[in-house]
Amino acid sequence: MECDDSTVKILDNDGVGNHTGGRVNSILLKKIQSLPLDNIVTDTRRFTNPTDKYAYVNEVSERIAVRCWMNASLQLLLCGLDHKGDSGWQCLESKWGLILSQYRRPIEYNTTHLAIRGMPERYNLGDPQRVFDNIESTDYNIGDVKGIFSHKVSITTTMTSCSHIPKSPKIKTRVSTLLSLPPDHSDMNIYMEQPFVVKPKNYTCEECSKNGITSIGAQQHTKWLDHSQDFILLSFNVPEDMKSNIGTHRDVNHQRNVNLRDSTGQVAEYQVISIILFVNQNHYVTHIRRPSGHWMGCDDTNVTLLDNAEVGNHLNGHVHSILLKQVRPIY
Numbered sequence: 001m002e003c004d005d006s007t008v009k010i011l012d013n014d015g016v017g018n019h020t021g022g023r024v025n026s027i028l029l030k031k032i033q034s035l036p037l038d039n040i041v042t043d044t045r046r047f048t049n050p051t052d053k054y055a056y057v058n059e060v061s062e063r064i065a066v067r068c069w070m071n072a073s074l075q076l077l078l079c080g081l082d083h084k085g086d087s088g089w090q091c092l093e094s095k096w097g098l099i100l101s102q103y104r105r106p107i108e109y110n111t112t113h114l115a116i117r118g119m120p121e122r123y124n125l126g127d128p129q130r131v132f133d134n135i136e137s138t139d140y141n142i143g144d145v146k147g148i149f150s151h152k153v154s155i156t157t158t159m160t161s162c163s164h165i166p167k168s169p170k171i172k173t174r175v176s177t178l179l180s181l182p183p184d185h186s187d188m189n190i191y192m193e194q195p196f197v198v199k200p201k202n203y204t205c206e207e208c209s210k211n212g213i214t215s216i217g218a219q220q221h222t223k224w225l226d227h228s229q230d231f232i233l234l235s236f237n238v239p240e241d242m243k244s245n246i247g248t249h250r251d252v253n254h255q256r257n258v259n260l261r262d263s264t265g266q267v268a269e270y271q272v273i274s275i276i277l278f279v280n281q282n283h284y285v286t287h288i289r290r291p292s293g294h295w296m297g298c299d300d301t302n303v304t305l306l307d308n309a310e311v312g313n314h315l316n317g318h319v320h321s322i323l324l325k326q327v328r329p330i331y
């Protein structure tokens with residue numbers, strides 16, 4: 001904010017510390033991290049490399065490998081909980097929520113397999129999306145986790161050949177919204193800010209039919225419903241025609257916040273706080289923004305401090321998911 005006696009206004013990034021015809025007089029600094037940088041690394045959650053670990057599924061003797069995708073998904077979810085703070089951790093009370101809360105301390109854990117123990121097996125295999133599918137599931141009591149991470153979208157259908165509006169908007173609650181991975185060299189921040197692709201739909205207008213007219217064809221518009229949620233999780237699936245040559249140069253600018261527009265046209269600001277990368281065709285790693293602002297690369301047991309250029313990048317990987325945290329409500 002810029003405070004000029006009785007006049008107070010919101011500043012954008014360029015405005016902070018600048019004034020036409022002015023100069024810096026004083027700067028107040030706040031300590032955000034009391035540990036030396038080396039300690040930040042040891043003070044970050046890490047998970048045992050899962051390749052040699054097995055878990056029991058549904059308390060029976062089937063054994064499945066505990067995979068890096070679970071570690072990567074957990075790092076993303078726990079990063080969200082760290083940012084949510086006490087109010088998030090303390091509302092965890094479901095079976096899975098309580099398991100998540102056991103990972104609160106930033107230490108090394110050898111018990112990742114407990115996070116999937118007892119879950120129906122169909123949620124255990126595959127990629128991180130399955131973890132989020134599981135959160136959405138109604139037959140597994142994890143409304144507490146879902147309550148923290150879910151967002152709502154509004155889906156409106158409009159006829160393409162007449163002006164009737166077929167139905168009132170459909171509201172859907174989602175834990176993650178799936179988008180197509182954009183082409184290599186795309187700016188992911190700009191991509192996330194764009195309206196969703198409008199889907200054509202086969203639909204016959206009932207109003208027109210009543211009058212004996214045939215009006216066929218509609219479009220579905222999906223929009224963020226509103227800005228009432230703390231987080232938005234986006235996952236990116238690889239389109240068929242991109243599978244052979246995905247590329248590794250998409251830019252996730254963690255220093256620029258993402259401005260999302262909701263179904264009423266209002267804009268709120270979101271910060272990138274976690275990125276899952278799919279690397280070397282067979283492995284998942286997560287980049288997380290600690291609440292202190294430091295970015296860490298989490299690769300199973302290996303945790304490293306990332307510099308700005310490294311965040312969201314990997315020599316042989318591409319963006320799989322991005323977790324956004326709301327930092328500025330409607331403006």
Ligand SMILES: [Zn+2]
Nearest residue numbers: 162164205208
């Ligand atoms: Zn019509």
